[in-house]
Amino acid sequence: MNALTVGLFALYLVSLVAIGAYAWKRSKGTSEDYFVASRSIGPIVLFLSLAATNFSAFTFFGFAGAAYKFGLAYYGIMAFGTGFMALSFYFIGKKVWQLGKKNGYITPPELIGDRFKSDSLRTLFLVVMVVFTLPYLATQAIGGGIALNQLTEGEVSYELGAVIVTVVILLYVTIGGMRADAYTDVLQGVLMLVTMLAAVGIVSSGLGGFTTANERLATEWPDLVSRPGGGNFFTPQIWISYMVLWIMCDPMFPQLFQRFYSARDEKSIRFSMILYAPITAILFLCPVLIGAWGRLEFPGLTGKDPDNILPMMVDTFAPSWVLGIMLSGAFAALMSTADSQLLVMSSMLTRDVYRKWLKKNASQREEFVVGKILVVVLALLGLGLALTSVETLFETLTKTTFTGLAVLFPTVIAALYWKRATKWGCIASILAGELTYAGFYYEVLGSDYTYGFLPVIPVILVAVATLVLVSLATSRDASAMADASDDVSTS
Amino acid sequence: MELLKSKWFWIIAFGSLFAASLDLWAWDWTEPSVLGLPYVIIYILVLEAILFVLFVLFAKYYWTAEGSE
Numbered sequence: 001m002n003a004l005t006v007g008l009f010a011l012y013l014v015s016l017v018a019i020g021a022y023a024w025k026r027s028k029g030t031s032e033d034y035f036v037a038s039r040s041i042g043p044i045v046l047f048l049s050l051a052a053t054n055f056s057a058f059t060f061f062g063f064a065g066a067a068y069k070f071g072l073a074y075y076g077i078m079a080f081g082t083g084f085m086a087l088s089f090y091f092i093g094k095k096v097w098q099l100g101k102k103n104g105y106i107t108p109p110e111l112i113g114d115r116f117k118s119d120s121l122r123t124l125f126l127v128v129m130v131v132f133t134l135p136y137l138a139t140q141a142i143g144g145g146i147a148l149n150q151l152t153e154g155e156v157s158y159e160l161g162a163v164i165v166t167v168v169i170l171l172y173v174t175i176g177g178m179r180a181d182a183y184t185d186v187l188q189g190v191l192m193l194v195t196m197l198a199a200v201g202i203v204s205s206g207l208g209g210f211t212t213a214n215e216r217l218a219t220e221w222p223d224l225v226s227r228p229g230g231g232n233f234f235t236p237q238i239w240i241s242y243m244v245l246w247i248m249c250d251p252m253f254p255q256l257f258q259r260f261y262s263a264r265d266e267k268s269i270r271f272s273m274i275l276y277a278p279i280t281a282i283l284f285l286c287p288v289l290i291g292a293w294g295r296l297e298f299p300g301l302t303g304k305d306p307d308n309i310l311p312m313m314v315d316t317f318a319p320s321w322v323l324g325i326m327l328s329g330a331f332a333a334l335m336s337t338a339d340s341q342l343l344v345m346s347s348m349l350t351r352d353v354y355r356k357w358l359k360k361n362a363s364q365r366e367e368f369v370v371g372k373i374l375v376v377v378l379a380l381l382g383l384g385l386a387l388t389s390v391e392t393l394f395e396t397l398t399k400t401t402f403t404g405l406a407v408l409f410p411t412v413i414a415a416l417y418w419k420r421a422t423k424w425g426c427i428a429s430i431l432a433g434e435l436t437y438a439g440f441y442y443e444v445l446g447s448d449y450t451y452g453f454l455p456v457i458p459v460i461l462v463a464v465a466t467l468v469l470v471s472l473a474t475s476r477d478a479s480a481m482a483d484a485s486d487d488v489s490t491s
Numbered sequence: 492m493e494l495l496k497s498k499w500f501w502i503i504a505f506g507s508l509f510a511a512s513l514d515l516w517a518w519d520w521t522e523p524s525v526l527g528l529p530y531v532i533i534y535i536l537v538l539e540a541i542l543f544v545l546f547v548l549f550a551k552y553y554w555t556a557e558g559s560e
Contacts, residue, residue: 084509
């Protein structure tokens with residue numbers, strides 16, 4: 001292990017903690033400041049924070065691994081689907097920001113519960129968000145373990161790597177909250193972009209040049225430059241499914257949803273939407289190219305090994321000290337997602353459980369302290385899951401988190417736009433959607449029922465139909481009717 | 492510019508772009524185009540560029556015109 005490599009990586013980790021300390025100095029010691037930075041995040045920081053939070057370990061290791069297995073077309077379903085998703089910054093983010101500012105919301109379930117005057121719906125929404133975010137949090141620790149193991153050429157075990165990543169995140173999130181989270185996202189977002197572009201340059205140069213690498217791939221692995229791609233993965237149904245999945249799933253990530261509350265103004269959200277298309281177009285291409293090129297150097301990887309292809313390729317073509325910088329970019333992606341997940345889950349358990357059910361008159365100061373304790377507890381829980389994981393990043397995420405959270409999309413849209421929606425319609429929609437998803441996941445429902453699409457398509461159809469039918473069938477409380485306008489009611 | 496303040500214009504514009512992303516008519520195109528990259532990569536890059544332009548116009552002429560709090 002090269003001392004310079006370790007030194008550069010250590011400098012990166014120390015910088016994160018130093019930013020956390022800077023944010024802590026500006027802390028006001030209240031829950032609103034700790035969880036949403038007193039709604040003060042401006043355009044550039046918000047954009048980089050949304051991007052860094054959205055792009056995770058999966059963006060680097062998972063994309064590269066999937067491109068290795070399925071081919072370059074993977075770029076299409078990831079980049080355009082995610083870029084197009086930024087339209088939701090308008091139809092969800094704008095309203096969420098307005099309502100959060102007006103009514104003091106900090107967590108997503110607060111808005112939903114308040115809109116329908118329902119503690120049951122608020123709790124159900126909370127449970128779904130926490131249950132499906134925890135495995136995603138675990139994948140960040142998995143990615144950290146893989147990257148650190150690779151960086152140190154096996155001297156640091158995968159398990160120890162996951163522990164180190166978790167401890168560093170804990171340090172700056174615990175002391176600095178959302179402000180530390182957003183400020184570190186700026187460093188991490190820039191680092192991600194620069195290192196990925198450099199990695200493409202170094203790896204393609206090692207393969208004989210950018211054009212040569214692509215031409216070699218087309219000649220030696222023609223299935224990887226076409227559809228249906230490796231393993232006949234890209235059927236039209238799968239393509240359509242992913243395009244729909246990102247649009248419905250990404251805004252339901254609680255860590256993204258909460259960022260809308262933290263914006264200083266609408267201009268910040270508009271700015272973020274505009275730049276989302278170029279950032280996804282550029283950044284997502286890098287791991288996909290490197291992953292597919294990986295077949296040229298390491299043709300026989302199977303099982304979990306394709307998830308390692310990105311660090312393997314950089315390790316092959318870059319000097320070892322460069323590898324340290326490169327992998328810092330991958331760490332930036334996973335840490336910027338994990339810290340936000342920790343913070344939002346802590347805020348939900350603090351506001352939607354502790355304050356709602358255990359101590360209704362808790363002060364902001366008390367919430368601030370409870371939130372910090374919960375960050376530690378949740379980090380340890382995520383780490384425990386990471387150390388017992390047996391599936392690849394790709395399988396874990398697509399099978400659990402994404403579809404599980406997408407089920408909430410119809411409820412959020414109904415809460416923001418459909419006056420006739422009722423709490424019973426939303427509760428039934430979420431339960432029916434999740435039960436249908438469980439039916440597919442545990443193979444109670446045969447794959448014939450998906451007609452070649454991912455389960456998310458029939459699951460969303462069931463959720464929407466249930467929401468509409470049950471809402472129309474259930475009577476509505478008169479006061480809720482009066483409140484259900486563009487302006488969600490105050491609590 | 493009044494057109495760019497119409498809700499229906501934007502529904503059609505973004506709807507058409509999304510439909511274009513489902514390029515089933517070119518499913519088996521494999522010819523390398525620019526820098527050896529296959530058609531599918533170039534096509535998605537073009538769509539992302541169009542998406543960026545639409546977002547700029549949408550933010551400037553529609554979102555802002557709606558008024559902010």
